Amino acid sequence: MDAAKDSDGNQTIVDLSKPKWPQDTYAGRAKHFFTVTNPLNLLLSSKDLDEAKDIVLRYSRGESLTGLTEDDLWRAKYRYDSAFHPDTKEKMFLIGRMSAQVPMNMTITGCMMTFYRTTPAVIFWQWINQSFNAIVNYTNRSGDAPLSDKELMLSYGAATTGAVGTALLLNQTVKKLPALVGRLVPFCAVAAANCINIPLMRRNELKDGILVTTEDGTEIGKSPKAAKNAITQVTLSRIGMAVPGMVIPPIFMNKWAKGRFLQKYPGMSAPIQVGMVGLCLVFATPLCCALFPQKSSMATASLEEDLQAQMKSKGVSCDRVYFNKGL
Known part of the structure; x- marks a missing residue:
């Protein structure tokens, strides 16, 4: 698995199976759910969502992904999570x-x-x-x-x-x-x-x-x-x-x-x-x-x-x- 780059350009491994923020604090959980419930995700096109799914699944399988930053990976994860069922991986009904x-x-x-x-x-x-x-x-x-x-x-x-x-x-x-x-x-x-x-x-x-x-x-x-x-x-x-x-x-x-x-x-x-x-x-x-x-x-x-x-x-x-x- 290629390491993504953080905001300082350093190599880092991102665990997309977990939320971005620590879940043992209220602040961390709140930041996570502000992202999960963001209504702007409803405006994403099918192309945007499918691209996010492709990035998350390929990264999780350890495939080589070049040119992606840590922020890019987290953005793709939350876009993917906002629209696809965690178990079936199928796109969920909009409302x-x-x-x-x-x-x-x-x-x-x-x-x-x-x-x-x-x-x-x-x-x-x-x-x-x-x-x-x-x-x-x-x-x-x-x-x-x-x-x-x-x-x-x-x-x-x-x-x-x-x-x-x-x-x-x-x-x-x-x-x-x-x-x-x-x-x-x-x-x-x-x-x-x-x-x-x-x-x-x-x-x-x-x-x-x-x-x-x-x-x-x-x-x-x-x-x-x-x-x-x-x-x-x-x-x-x-x-x-x-x-x-x-x-x-x-x-x-x-x-x-x-x-x-x-x-x-x-x-x-x-x-x-x-x-x-x-x-x-x-x-x-x-x-x-x-x-x-x-x-x-x-x-x-x-x-x-x-x-x-x-x-x-x-x-x-x-x-x-x-x-x-x-x-």
Whole structure:
């Protein structure tokens, strides 16, 4: 494998199997996810993406690549990661990519919070939101343990029902409360849907467990307790992503709705709210993805007793075990 050159012209070997920044710090994880979720990657042409894939795969195979700097390799890696499935290596559906999260969520969330008063609007936009979530889940499904159509539809139906039911119930409950409370109903519905959707999508992990390893990668076995920790972390991250965009704009919109501008141009309410949500999501999406390490850990003493017994029988001794929390 040819060594790339860094910014000073020195030879260096780049490990493209890992993120560019260290993942044991929040700052490193945040930088990684700011790159992964960059909406500008959606503007890349098929030619740009195929060139990035060619560079990454050839470099990973040890083929000779001349004239490339370290920055060129990292740019190719993140372009490749933004569009191609890590297991199947196939190009992913456009709106299912991580780089589509901000523009898609800003549009859907902004509309959910603008048109939240009537029952038809609540049903329509909550349905659109859960349909988008289903597309994302399907697009990013594991290549080793693919999600069945039945599992996908069960999760989709349950999350949609939960979101719509929560929104309609809360809308009835808060009718006599201040208008600001009503504007926060969509957030409550989305949070409820996440609490339903993610555990359902990963219920096999809760039953059979996920792989836990030592820090150096030695496999120990599958742990349902680790799965519970992983799913809790992902659920909290997803809800955290929604907080800024679904809590901050309603506060401003509730005040601005009484102002002269929106009184005169009520049609501007939706684009203003969508824009505010987008601004929040540009930061909230990567920052909340980075809340927990991708390679998360838990105390060995918290593992199932049979796994602890297996570790003792194999002579494996460590204070913490590690697992992939998912996204």
